[in-house]
Every structure is written in C-alpha cells, then in structure tokens.
Amino acid sequence: MRRFAGTEEGFTYGRTSNPTVTSFEQRLAALEGTETAIGASTGMGAILMMCMGLLKMGDHVICSRSMFGSTLNLFAKEFSKFGVETSFVSQTDVTEWRDALRPTTKLLFAETPTNPLTDVCDIRALADLAHSVGALLAVDNCFCSPALQRPTELGADLVIHSGTKYLDGQGRVMAGAICGPSRLIVDVFGPVVRTAGMALAPFNAWVVLKGLETLGIRMQAQCANALAVAEWLETQPAVSRVYYPGLKSHPQHELAMRQQSGQGGAVLSFDVRGGDPETARANAFHIINSTRVVSIATNLGDTKTIITHPGTTSHGRLTEAQRQAAGIGQGLIRLAVGLDHIDDIKTDLLRGFDTLSI
Numbered sequence: 001m002r003r004f005a006g007t008e009e010g011f012t013y014g015r016t017s018n019p020t021v022t023s024f025e026q027r028l029a030a031l032e033g034t035e036t037a038i039g040a041s042t043g044m045g046a047i048l049m050m051c052m053g054l055l056k057m058g059d060h061v062i063c064s065r066s067m068f069g070s071t072l073n074l075f076a077k078e079f080s081k082f083g084v085e086t087s088f089v090s091q092t093d094v095t096e097w098r099d100a101l102r103p104t105t106k107l108l109f110a111e112t113p114t115n116p117l118t119d120v121c122d123i124r125a126l127a128d129l130a131h132s133v134g135a136l137l138a139v140d141n142c143f144c145s146p147a148l149q150r151p152t153e154l155g156a157d158l159v160i161h162s163g164t165k166y167l168d169g170q171g172r173v174m175a176g177a178i179c180g181p182s183r184l185i186v187d188v189f190g191p192v193v194r195t196a197g198m199a200l201a202p203f204n205a206w207v208v209l210k211g212l213e214t215l216g217i218r219m220q221a222q223c224a225n226a227l228a229v230a231e232w233l234e235t236q237p238a239v240s241r242v243y244y245p246g247l248k249s250h251p252q253h254e255l256a257m258r259q260q261s262g263q264g265g266a267v268l269s270f271d272v273r274g275g276d277p278e279t280a281r282a283n284a285f286h287i288i289n290s291t292r293v294v295s296i297a298t299n300l301g302d303t304k305t306i307i308t309h310p311g312t313t314s315h316g317r318l319t320e321a322q323r324q325a326a327g328i329g330q331g332l333i334r335l336a337v338g339l340d341h342i343d344d345i346k347t348d349l350l351r352g353f354d355t356l357s358i
Contacts, residue, residue, distance in 0.1 A: 014202065016194045024205040025177065027212055028167070031146040032159050034179040038189050039200030043142060043162025044070055046176035049198055050138060050158065051075075051107075053188040057083030060104040064091040064121065065325050066114040067140070069315035072322065075109075088325070091119040092252060097126060101133050111140035112151075113256070115300075116269045116310045116334040117327050118143075118243045120252035123259060127155025142166070142301075143267055147219040148260045158184065163204075165301030166266075168211040169218050173204040218303065218339070222266035226337035229345055230268045237273075238283075238353045240331075244268035266338075267300055269310070272331040273358045280331030284309055287333060287352030293340065294348045300336035305345055308334050 011017045021039045029037040040046035051074070055061065063075050065088035075086040085104075089096035091114055108130040112121045123139060130137040138158040139151035145166040151159050161167060163175030177200075178189060193199055223246070230244035242249070245256035246264020256264060272287060274280030288296055294305045298313045308314070315328045323329075337345065 015197055015199045018202045018205070020202040020209070021200050021205040024175075024200070024209050024212075027209065028146075028161070028177055029179050031212070031215075032141075032152060032179040033146075033150050034152055034159065035182045036185045037177050037179040038185050038193065039163075039205060040176035040178070040193070041198045041200055042174045043140075043160065043164060043176040044074070045198035046160050046162070046178050047071060047074060047140075049189050049192050049196070050160065050178055051079060051084070052196060053184070053192045054107055054136065055079065055084050058104060059084050059106045060102045061086045061107045061109060062097055062100045062105060063088055063109045064111060064114065064119075065089060066091040066117055066119050066327065067109075067111045068115045069310075069326075071109075071111070071140070072326070076322075091121050094122060094125045094129070097129055101129065101135075103133075105133055105135045108135055108137045109140070110137070111142070112149075112259070113143045113245055113265060113267070115143065115314065116243070116267070116332065118245050118250070118265070118267065118269065120245055120250075120256045120259065122255060123151050123154040123156055127157075130157070131155070143265050144260050144263075145215060145219060147216045148223070148263050148265065152179070154259065157181070163200075163208045163211075164299065166219065167215065167301075168208045169214065169301060169303060170211065171297075171299050171302040171304075173201075173207045175200055175204045175208045219263070219266065221339055222303075222337055223263040225339065225342055225345070226266045226268055227264055228342050229335065229337055230264070232346055233268070233270050233349075236353055238287075238356050238358055239270050240273045241271045242268060243270065267334065267336045269332055269334045271329060272333060272356075274331045277330040280329060281309075281311065283356055283358065284331050284333050286356055287349065290352035290355065291348045292351065293344050294335075300334075302336065303339045305338040305340045306336040308336075310334050
C-alpha cells in the first residue's frame with residue numbers, strides 16, 4: 001500500500017517499475033552523466049513521453065527541419081491537433097533558432113547529427129538560447145550515443161535515445177529512453193509512463209543492457225569503418241556528394257570533432273548522380289538492389305552494414321515540400337556502417353556503381 005501511495009520505494013507493477021528496467025536506466029544515466037533516466041518502449045515513445053510531460057495547448061516548440069521523418073510528423077501533425085505550435089528551422093543556423101523564439105516557447109529540440117544528412121548543431125549555443133527564455137533544450141543522441149557525445153555536458157537539459165539503434169547494437173529489440181534531472185524524469189515523465197503506458201519491456205531492457213557492455217568498442221570500430229567508406233565514396237564517379245561529419249569536406253566538421261570526441265559516427269549518406277528526381281531515384285534503387293552483403297533495411301546501429309533509401313522509407317510519409325525542406329533528394333542513400341570488412345562493403349557497392357549508366 002505504501003509503495004502504491006508513493007511513500008515507500010519499491011517495485012509494484014511492470015508498467016510502473018521493474019528491477020531490470022531500473023538497472024538499464026541507472027546504467028544509461030551513468031553513461032550520459034545525468035541524475036537519472038527513464039525507459040520507453042521505443043525512441044519515438046520517448047519523444048512522445050517528453051512532449052506529453054512538458055507541453056500543453058498554446059505552447060511553442062522550435063525544432064530542426066532536418067530531423068527524422070517520424071519526429072517531424074509528430075510535431076507538425078499530431079501535436080498541432082492539441083494546440084501545440086512548432087517552428088521548423090535550419091539545423092545549423094543559430095540565428096534562425098533565435099528569431100523563432102516566442103514568449104510561449106517551452107522546448108528546443110535538436111537531433112545531432114541529423115538523420116540522414118548528418119547535419120550537426122551547436123549544442124552549447126542552442127542551450128544558451130533555450131535557457132535565455134526559460135525553455136528546455138532536448139537533444140536526440142541516437143547517432144552518437146554517450147560513447148561519443150554527452151549533450152548535458154554542453155548545456156542540454158534532456159537527452160533522447162532510441163535504444164533500438166547503437167545501445168542495443170544488433171537490431172534485436174526496440175527500446176527508448178530519456179536522460180535528465182530527477183525533477184523532470186521522476187516528477188514529470190514518471191506519471192506519464194504510469195498513465196499512458198509507453199513502458200520498456202523488461203526483456204528488452206535486459207538485451208539493451210547487454211548491448212551497453214560493448215557500446216564503446218563497437219562505436220570506435222564502426223566509426224573507423226565509416227570514415228574509410230566515406231573517404232572512398234568521395235572518389236567514386238557515380239557519387240556527387242557524401243554527407244559524413246568525419247570528412248573535412250563536411251560543413252560542420254570542426255564542430256562535430258569537438259562535440260563527438262573526435263569521431264564522425266557510423267552513419268553516412270551520399271547522393272547518386274542523376275538528372276531529374278525520377279532518374280536519381282532509379283539510380284539509387286539500382287545501387288541498393290545490387291547489394292549482396294550489405295542489408296537492405298530501415299534500421300541503423302547494427303553490427304552489420306545497412307543501406308536504405310530515405311526518400312521512400314524514413315522520410316517517405318512527408319510531403320515533397322517537407323522532403324525538399326529537409327534536403328532529402330530522391331538520389332540520396334543512407335549507409336549505416338557496421339563491423340563488416342571494409343573491402344566487402346566496397347565490393348558490394350561497386351556491384352551497383354560499376355553497372356550504373358550515368
């Protein structure tokens with residue numbers, strides 16, 4: 001009775017607390033350097049939990065227009081139904097974020113690097129902006145994980161994770177989490193989970209716990225592979241541009257190196273040459289469909305290399321105007337580089353490059 005009343009600590013019911021889930025939350029919080037964390041069923045579940053806990057009718061959110069497609073839809077469509085307004089701004093232009101501030105602004109939300117174009121935002125600058133108007137800064141740290149980047153050390157208030165990706169590392173389960181101060185995690189988001197039920201399953205928490213044990217070594221190896229592949233892609237005639245923070249050609253390379261422990265991460269994207277959008281998409285599909293070793297899937301963060309076409313998958317439900325605003329062309333391919341041998345990845349991509357008419 002005392003535990004249900006909240007006057008005594010302890011486990012009561014799986015939707016509200018579980019020893020394995022608590023262990024995952026404590027370890028992830030330790031890795032991120034936050035007071036605590038709370039698990040969620042998925043990464044999108046974690047974002048939903050954050051919004052339900054922090055926002056109400058009349059509130060205003062500023063969000064990068066370059067974020068993951070489902071995140072854009074959540075703010076542009078779903079939360080607009082409930083009177084929450086969202087301004088979408090450039091990921092990298094701090095002035096746009098500043099100009100979008102309103103008296104009703106409650107949250108700035110950034111994903112860095114972004115999915116799939118790997119744009120990097122200045123976390124410290126956005127944190128200062130948010131705090132200047134009494135708002136919070138939340139950062140989606142999916143691509144880097146705490147092995148490379150700890151946003152709260154740069155001023156962020158909350159860190160969002162899709163545990164489905166690098167925290168697990170082998171594409172086995174879905175999971176999500178929010179890391180931050182106890183006053184928000186316990187007092188604000190805890191009641192949302194108990195009521196709305198986007199709880200993390202204990203088995204999934206155990207699997208991600210096992211994944212955390214190898215997170216550091218996996219990220220270092222996959223970052224090294226990704227850099228090698230990105231440098232090679234820049235030399236390919238069929239490729240017009242490579243998006244990867246580890247490359248010196250990346251517009252935010254120096255910022256990324258400061259924020260991401262000198263690593264570019266394990267995800268890159270590249271544009272395939274092609275005149276009109278229809279031709280560009282056909283060329284991209286030809287390369288993707290020619291692979292035999294690389295897996296065609298929409299996930300990322302696995303130990304195996306995964307290839308996908310963002311324009312018809314992660315950003316497929318956006319309008320063409322939204323895709324263009326986010327910079328998602330039909331010739332864009334995303335590659336989440338795994339632990340495969342570099343030569344195997346190159347040979348697999350060459351199956352498509354060498355048979356492509358450009």
